[in-house]
Amino acid sequence: MKILNAAQTREADAYTIREEGISSTDLMERAAKAFTGWFENKFQPGAEVHIFCGPGNNGGDGLAVARLLHERKYKVQPYVVGDTSRASDDFKVNLKRLPPELPPSHVEQENALPELKGDVLVVDALFGTGLNRPVTGLYGQVIEKLNSSGATITAIDIPSGLFSDSQTPEEGAIIRATYTVSFELPKLAFLLPQHERFVGSWQVVPIGLSQQFIAKVKSNFYCTRQEAIQRLLKPRKKFSHKGTYGHALLLCGSYGKMGAAVLASRACLRSGTGLLTVQVPQAGYPILQTAVPEAMTLTDKNRKHLSELPPELEKYSVVGIGPGIGTERVTKTAIGQLLATSSRPMVLDADAINLIAASEKLKGQLYQKELIFTPHPKEFERLVGKVKNDYDRLQHLREFCMEYGCYVVLKGGHTAIGTPEGKVYFNTTGNPGLATGGTGDVLTGIITALVGQHYTLEEACRLGVFIHGLAADLALQTVGEIGMTASDVIDHLPKAFLHLSQPQR
Ligand SMILES: NC(=O)C1=CN([C@@H]2O[C@H](COP(=O)(O)OP(=O)(O)OC[C@H]3O[C@@H](n4cnc5c(N)ncnc54)[C@H](O)[C@@H]3O)[C@@H](O)[C@H]2O)[C@@H](O)CC1
Numbered sequence: 001m002k003i004l005n006a007a008q009t010r011e012a013d014a015y016t017i018r019e020e021g022i023s024s025t026d027l028m029e030r031a032a033k034a035f036t037g038w039f040e041n042k043f044q045p046g047a048e049v050h051i052f053c054g055p056g057n058n059g060g061d062g063l064a065v066a067r068l069l070h071e072r073k074y075k076v077q078p079y080v081v082g083d084t085s086r087a088s089d090d091f092k093v094n095l096k097r098l099p100p101e102l103p104p105s106h107v108e109q110e111n112a113l114p115e116l117k118g119d120v121l122v123v124d125a126l127f128g129t130g131l132n133r134p135v136t137g138l139y140g141q142v143i144e145k146l147n148s149s150g151a152t153i154t155a156i157d158i159p160s161g162l163f164s165d166s167q168t169p170e171e172g173a174i175i176r177a178t179y180t181v182s183f184e185l186p187k188l189a190f191l192l193p194q195h196e197r198f199v200g201s202w203q204v205v206p207i208g209l210s211q212q213f214i215a216k217v218k219s220n221f222y223c224t225r226q227e228a229i230q231r232l233l234k235p236r237k238k239f240s241h242k243g244t245y246g247h248a249l250l251l252c253g254s255y256g257k258m259g260a261a262v263l264a265s266r267a268c269l270r271s272g273t274g275l276l277t278v279q280v281p282q283a284g285y286p287i288l289q290t291a292v293p294e295a296m297t298l299t300d301k302n303r304k305h306l307s308e309l310p311p312e313l314e315k316y317s318v319v320g321i322g323p324g325i326g327t328e329r330v331t332k333t334a335i336g337q338l339l340a341t342s343s344r345p346m347v348l349d350a351d352a353i354n355l356i357a358a359s360e361k362l363k364g365q366l367y368q369k370e371l372i373f374t375p376h377p378k379e380f381e382r383l384v385g386k387v388k389n390d391y392d393r394l395q396h397l398r399e400f401c402m403e404y405g406c407y408v409v410l411k412g413g414h415t416a417i418g419t420p421e422g423k424v425y426f427n428t429t430g431n432p433g434l435a436t437g438g439t440g441d442v443l444t445g446i447i448t449a450l451v452g453q454h455y456t457l458e459e460a461c462r463l464g465v466f467i468h469g470l471a472a473d474l475a476l477q478t479v480g481e482i483g484m485t486a487s488d489v490i491d492h493l494p495k496a497f498l499h500l501s502q503p504q505r
């Protein structure tokens, strides 16, 4: 699913209106109906709903929603905030359409606002994608008052005051919504962790915007949907054998962190690798052989740390390196040798990233290779330097991928996958249960297995991240978020693959 910026969203609205030969008021009515449909599923009729409308089309939506919810027996109170003498045409049309028994309250100063109780519902229709400056003055005061009321706030399209595709200036007030119901496509702002407290839980409702326009318009940002992932999944062939599905090599573990090697190995095997060889320091030999009998185990000459590469590196289809390896000098040397000698695609995680980040020499060896990095935000900052905010992080992500021609899987609530073309794919599966040690090792194992099975690097990243999150979502149903461990995620990988390979209703 493509993510459009505010200007492109306006163009999509205008294109749809032209193409379908409808009026903009008709499109607004569709949007209001879509929102109302969502609202009815969430909240019972009879509830007290206070709807705050600004001067633009977002306010117009709010007025249309007020009328529709009133028809559906909610106790509605619309408010028109500020000077609306220059309000948009569709706002004015919908103001006139309010039935006589539903007169709006005019809020021209802050003290004209009623005291709202915490148990009422608020609909925020002050500003949408037409916001062009930070919200201050009366609108800012209204936003602050709504935020401190304790009421459940549902934002129409986007929380008022939040810029949809760029950093919101600090001085601007922003609605803190419990729910945000957006039209057709998500906004970039929803996918960034810094906005969680404003956006709350977000959903998208379709309003029939032109798919032709959306397909044509250029964007660097995408949200991954299940249908797209299902199309990537390759079924197994009847006459295939273990050689068909790649021979993965994992270089993982150190003394005290052999669990990382076990987790990555088990995840790799549960993600369909044909063969798996794991190289661990000597101390890990009995652990690996016992915990993961399906894997072949090689041992390093060093007892505690990785210090050398296995012979015949080229016989492996992919190399995954990093989980639990530590940052010893000998390990750094081995990574340098790997980058210098292997022509195979590589998945680099954890301390492999930290070692590379700390060495200009290793960084210089990254060019002209097939590489996937899987950092969490702190590891990413070690690679690219301190970032100012989430937009800045995205910009660094794109620049790093374009510079080195690599993929970066930047882990988070909506994991962002950067590509060498400067595109970013946001993932849509997963839950906070994943915020526990070892789940990153699992992801490395999954992506390594997929690259070995001849998925392109981009496919392996997108499918890998999606399936990792999906396994966690399936685990959620039995173990919940708090009790979830990395092993639970591995245990649910088969179900997740099964789920993806079955046609969805
Ligand atoms: N264009 C269309 O056909 C549709 C638009 N829709 C709704 O329309 C919204 C976009 O509407 P608009 O483009 O009219 O924009 P908004 O409703 O977001 O508001 C724009 C108005 O607010 C003023 N404004 C902007 N920032 C301000 C600030 N910080 N303080 C005070 N005033 C400020 C602008 O000067 C303008 O008058 C969408 O978010 C969506 O809710 C939907 O009805 C779907 C169809």
Ligand SMILES: [K+]
Residues within 6 Å of the ligand: 058, 124, 125, 126, 127, 128, 155, 156, 157, 158, 159, 160
């Ligand atoms: K809004």
